[in-house]
Amino acid sequence: MVLELYLDLYSQPCRSVFIFAKKNKIPFEFKKIALFEGEQYGEEFRKINMVSKVPAIRDGDFTLSESVAILMYMAEKFGTPDHWYPADLQKRARVNEYLSWQHSAIRMHGSKVLWLKLLIPLAMEIEVPKEKMDSAMEDLDGSLKIFEEKFLQDRAFIAGDKISIADLVAIVEIMQPFYAGEDVFLGRPKLAAWRDRLKAEVGPELFDEAHRDIMLAPEMAKNLDKSKMAVFKPRIVKLFL
Incomplete structure (x- = not known):
């Protein structure tokens, strides 16, 4: 199952996740959550992130919020080049x-x-x-x-x-x-x-x-x-x- 990214690119943390995934050729499905339409408060999205914030991801049965945690997760899971999150x-x-x-x-x-x-x-x-x-x-x-x-x-x-x-x-x-x-x-x-x-x-x-x-x-x-x-x-x- 492809990684799902729940994003609104008006949001700066969403942009960091988007850039990282695209730059590292991580396959993902873009799930738009329109913040100014209030979609983050919808019942379906709250199943992904109960605190009603983007970005969030779904990777199979696993969900995760907070952009920093998401960036670290993607770096580790997809084995991106070391400079992104150095082992040193x-x-x-x-x-x-x-x-x-x-x-x-x-x-x-x-x-x-x-x-x-x-x-x-x-x-x-x-x-x-x-x-x-x-x-x-x-x-x-x-x-x-x-x-x-x-x-x-x-x-x-x-x-x-x-x-x-x-x-x-x-x-x-x-x-x-x-x-x-x-x-x-x-x-x-x-x-x-x-x-x-x-x-x-x-x-x-x-x-x-x-x-x-x-x-x-x-x-x-x-x-x-x-x-x-x-x-x-x-x-x-x-x-x-």
Whole structure:
């Protein structure tokens, strides 16, 4: 039975799983879960992941959620090249170190900028106070500084001279505010050079395929059905405002 990937490519963790599977020629069936349609709350998907989040996978009778766990599972099961999740203890530790840090840093702050910049004002028609936007950008800038100075340093990639799953997880998060209209690469030549190396390693066509939906985020936010967004409104307001 072919591996089933439950994804919505608006979601940055879904993009990392998609890129990894495609780049490594892992056979899979793409199961679209439209987040802004609320499909993650459907009864059938909750059988795959009871916490109603993507990405998730089904491999025969086995189901798994959480993008980092999924990437590790695919690397181990399908015997992908060692550089993705190195066997070397210290290189793997570098990958794990970044993956352990990023949840409350790059991921959180990049997502917040996208919501405050696009989805809340355009899709929910709520004015975002300037101080909220300024604070979010300050947090993101701080995380990007740590990423460059600690996790990247003078290396080509996070774990050394070759790309790893840590780099995939990082780039999809950093592209989130970029496509919201904040050029996070401006004035950061080291970050921009890393992005260019990563894109070349993945392949520009695959990179753009994975990001095609989020590239159109401003237009998407304007055209979202406001009535469908109402269900998300209380939680989003509490979380970000």
